[in-house]
Amino acid sequence: MSRTKLIAALVGLAAIALVGTPTATAEPRQAVRTIYYDASRAAELAPLVDQAAQIWNTGVTSVRLAKGTGGVSVSTAQNGPAPGMASCVGCTRGTITFYRNQITQSGAGPLRVVVHEFGHILGLNHPSDIGNCDKVMAGGRCDNAQPNAQELAAVQRFWSRGFAGVVPGGGVDDSRIFDVPALVGA
Numbered sequence: 001m002s003r004t005k006l007i008a009a010l011v012g013l014a015a016i017a018l019v020g021t022p023t024a025t026a027e028p029r030q031a032v033r034t035i036y037y038d039a040s041r042a043a044e045l046a047p048l049v050d051q052a053a054q055i056w057n058t059g060v061t062s063v064r065l066a067k068g069t070g071g072v073s074v075s076t077a078q079n080g081p082a083p084g085m086a087s088c089v090g091c092t093r094g095t096i097t098f099y100r101n102q103i104t105q106s107g108a109g110p111l112r113v114v115v116h117e118f119g120h121i122l123g124l125n126h127p128s129d130i131g132n133c134d135k136v137m138a139g140g141r142c143d144n145a146q147p148n149a150q151e152l153a154a155v156q157r158f159w160s161r162g163f164a165g166v167v168p169g170g171g172v173d174d175s176r177i178f179d180v181p182a183l184v185g186a
């Protein structure tokens with residue numbers, strides 16, 4: 001919105017407030033939820049974090065990943081229990097940690113791992129068809145980093161519900177997700 005339009009809108013709101021026009025009949029408008037991520041401790045994976053955010057932002061409109069602090073803190077370490085770990089599913093505050101050695105050992109594409117962990121933050125769990133390269137949440141020794149239409153729709157729905165379904169819980173176990181062979185024919 002341009003500055004002029006914003007001012008016009010504010011003036012309009014003030015006018016409505018002054019005359020006391022009831023606004024209850026107005027269409028409820030769902031605000032876009034913004035989740036801030038801080039990749040300052042993601043080391044060499046920081047560019048992939050930005051790319052992953054861009055991929056999700058391109059596919060959904062009900063939620064937006066934006067650079068900033070106070071939201072999801074992303075860091076990279078050498079060794080851990082899984083290629084990546086997200087501290088929560090469907091949350092605006094939390095942590096994501098990536099582990100270099102486990103990414104390499106898994107055989108999955110690094111960007112796929114990054115997009116996957118953000119998928120958890122955005123509300124997605126693992127599907128039943130682990131190894132399906134078409135789904136970024138299915139892990140597998142795959143390179144594809146583009147969520148499929150189903151995954152995008154699920155995220156879109158999740159954040160369109162006005163947060164009703166958000167239950168910030170524990171993280172998920174990604175220790176045996178990415179080293180699963182890619183499903184043949186997927």
Ligand SMILES: [Zn+2]
Binds near residue numbers: 116126172173174177
């Ligand atoms: Zn996972």
